Amino acid sequence: YSIEDIRRLTTYSDNVGDLVSSRIKQLEQPLQDLLKLASCFGARVEANVLDIIQPVMLGGITDIHSLLDQACQEMILMRVSNYAYRFAHDSIQAAAYALLSSSGEAKHIHSRIAELLLHNDLVLxxxxxxxxxxxxxxxxxxxxxxxxxxxxxxxxxxxxxxxxxxxxxxxxxxxxxxxxxxxxxxxxxxxxxxxxxxxxxxxxxxxxxxxxxxxxxxxxxxxxxxxxxxxxxxxxxxxxxxxxxxxxxxxNQLDELIDFGLDLCAKLGEEIPKNPKARQVNREVEKGRKVLLATSNAHILSLPPIQNKNKELCMNVLFELAMPAYYVGNHLLHYAIVSRMNKITLEHGLSKWSPKSFALSGQHFTANHNDFKEGYRYAQLALILLGDYETSKRGGSVVFHVAIIKACIEPATSCLDLLLSGYRISMEAGHINFAVTNIFNYCWTFFYSGLPFEPLLQDIEQFSSQMLDYKRHYWFLMILPLWQCLLNLSGQSDDCSNMEVGNAIEKESLVGGNPKGAGRQTLLSYWMQLSFYLGNMDKATELYEQLRGCDMGAFKATMFFNARVFFFALIEIHNYRVTRKKTRKKN
CATH class of the missing domain: 1.25.40 (Serine Threonine Protein Phosphatase 5, Tetratricopeptide repeat)
Structure with a gap:
């Protein structure tokens, strides 16, 4: 056989598109025109769309549906419903469209179709x-x-x-x-x-x-x-x-967020340095605390709504920066932000973000001054300003701090429903960040509540999946140490004494690892407690020494911190009994 002679004597082509194009060109002109127009819509074309554009685009065709039936008989189109057709094969659509593209008509036809549809009342x-x-x-x-x-x-x-x-x-x-x-x-x-x-x-x-x-x-x-x-x-x-x-x-760009927010605040007339000096912050915080102590609830509740739009926007920005400042360990900035929010409220009036600043102030009174009465006062004030927190879009952010204060004076179990409400309110309002912070608080409160672990394991698996879905990678990394601790305690890990390996910690790879060490201090804290449970006092002491200098800032009021300090005491008691060193007794 001579392949060259066969190619020369036949009309067949090695190119499938050429073959299909050749077949289309052999059809009657009206059907060719219909197929070329139909190809502009891709693999599928709607009959009602063709009805709208036919008078202008296919003016010479009187019965478009008969031609569509003919195309089906030729096995070029297939009917997929009473109102739609599709090309029998992608190569057929591509070949029909290529006939338009080669003539340079395609873009103008697309725009003409769009124009005709655009001016049809049905399109929207x-x-x-x-x-x-x-x-x-x-x-x-x-x-x-x-x-x-x-x-x-x-x-x-x-x-x-x-x-x-x-x-x-x-x-x-x-x-x-x-x-x-x-x-x-x-x-x-x-x-x-x-x-x-x-x-x-x-x-x-x-x-x-x-x-x-x-x-x-x-x-x-x-x-x-x-x-x-x-x-x-x-x-x-x-x-x-x-x-x-x-x-x-x-x-997970919290530092970049803080830089951006503080720059915006400066433009709005409220300048706060990113790394303020301790003396400056302490002076401002103490001055603000004295003003709050001297200001009655009745006066605060009677303040007018804020009128200065720049101050209102600044309150919004500071509201969003308060917790990220804490998460990156910049507690002085955190205190400065909350103090400035209170100052703006008292000088310019109430805004929708004022309840948050009062809730945080209550937490500071509790954490840094051991003043539970005054702390609870501001927590309650925040709820009053908020109104019905169940229906408030910002309810979740305030509930979070109220629950922290409440847990200091009531059993942990009494706070769980409140935190779940904060989660639900925030999710419904689309405030994912607040939803996540409520869940984080819920998980550690549940852990120390004395309730069985199995429901918490199920909750953490569900909530961590949501954190991934909503790209809250920082919080996902923060929840992994607790998850791993639960797996270790319940015997669901190969090495129950090691918190750095296991099914939960290894999930760091799902977000590209943990180069910034998010949740590292949390991991060390749970690991210290776990080591004490297991009787490995050398490891518990090693971890205790690493954690002693870490500042929890405003979160000294949380059950998580209280548990940490409680284990500090247990470890020191054990070591004093063993060594009889006076420094251990003092600690």
């Missing part, structure tokens, strides 16, 4: 039509040149993105929001249509914040920063800041 009422129209805009939007066209593209992209997000099609929603942003133009978007630009950038930032793809957090931060830079209203600024906050937390 029918979800399928919305998505089809937005997809055609995406394929041909750069052919739209006028201001009106670009705004139309952006508006439809916004509508399509909102609908996609509503059915949890987040990747599709992100694509549509980005299309709208591109249509307006990055640099000129806010000048072209301010309200539309704010909504597109804000929603794009929120969607990208939860996306699993690499680079999504950076894209979210960039979009939120654009809103913050151009926002004309406080609500837009608040929303953009909260999105940026979540991005920093999702990326």
């Amino acid at each position: 009422k029918d979800q399928t039509l919305t998505f089809v129209c937005a997809d055609q805009l995406r394929r041909g939007y750069d052919t739209f040149k006028t201001r009106e066209d670009r705004v139309d593209v952006a508006e439809l992209s916004l509508a399509a993105g909102i609908k996609a997000a509503a059915i949890s099609a987040f990747m599709m929603a992100s694509t549509f929001f980005k299309l709208g942003i591109d249509a307006l133009g990055d640099d000129a978007a806010f000048d072209l249509d301010y309200n539309l630009a704010v909504e597109l950038y804000s929603l794009y930032a929120k969607i990208e914040q939860c996306a699993p793809e690499p680079g999504s957090i950076e894209r979210s931060k960039k979009a939120a920063a654009m809103v913050l830079a151009h926002a004309k209203t406080e609500e837009s600024k608040f929303s953009a800041f909260r999105t940026l906050l979540s991005c920093f937390l999702a990326a």
